[in-house]
Amino acid sequence: MSDAPCEVWFYHLERSGLDQVLPDLLERTLGRGWKAIVRSREPERIEHMDGWLWAYRDDSFLPHGTADEPQKARQPILLTTAMDNPNAADVLFVVDGAEPGDLAGYARCMIVFDGRDEAQLAVARSQWKAVKAKGHPAVYWKQQERGWEKQA
Numbered sequence: 001m002s003d004a005p006c007e008v009w010f011y012h013l014e015r016s017g018l019d020q021v022l023p024d025l026l027e028r029t030l031g032r033g034w035k036a037i038v039r040s041r042e043p044e045r046i047e048h049m050d051g052w053l054w055a056y057r058d059d060s061f062l063p064h065g066t067a068d069e070p071q072k073a074r075q076p077i078l079l080t081t082a083m084d085n086p087n088a089a090d091v092l093f094v095v096d097g098a099e100p101g102d103l104a105g106y107a108r109c110m111i112v113f114d115g116r117d118e119a120q121l122a123v124a125r126s127q128w129k130a131v132k133a134k135g136h137p138a139v140y141w142k143q144q145e146r147g148w149e150k151q152a
Helices: 018-031 043-055 118-133
Strands: 007-013 036-039 077-080 091-094 108-114 138-144 147-150
Touching: 007 018, 007 118, 018 036, 018 043, 018 077, 018 091, 018 108, 043 077, 108 118, 118 138
Parallel strands: 007 108, 007 138, 036 077, 036 091, 091 108
Antiparallel strands: 138 147
16 A cells, blocks of 8 residues: 555446445455445445345355454455444445545545435535545546546
8 A cells, every 4th residue: 555645536326326336346446456345324224235245146246244243354345334444445435425534544435426315415525525625636437328437
C-alpha cells in the first residue's frame, strides 16, 4: 500500500439495484488481489448481503463473512456496519448512505448510491463535497444503458 491518498469512486445507480451491481464490483476487486469491506448503516442490509453473495449466481459465490463472526480478519470480503478495518481491506464499499469515515489505509473507496432515492442522492452529494475538501481524488461514474460512464 502506498502513501497516496485514497481514491474515491462514486457509483450512481440508475438502472440496476445494489444486488445486481455489487457482486460484479466485488469480483473485480478480488480479481485484483484486493480485500474489501462492504459497510452499510443498516444491519438488515448486512444480513441480506450475507445470504445474497453466497447465492447471487448458480455457478459462483463470493467468499465473505460478517464482522460478528470469528476469523473476520481473514475474510476477503467483510460485511459490516462498523467503522474499523479488521481484515486490512484495500477497498471500502460504502452503501445505503453509510459514512466512509477515515480512509487512511485504503487504496480505494467506492460509494455506491441509488440515484432514484432522494435521501441517498443528498448524502452522496455531501460526501462528494467532503471527499474533495479532504483532498482525495474523486471520480463519478453514472450508470448508463450499457455499463458505466465516467462523468467527473
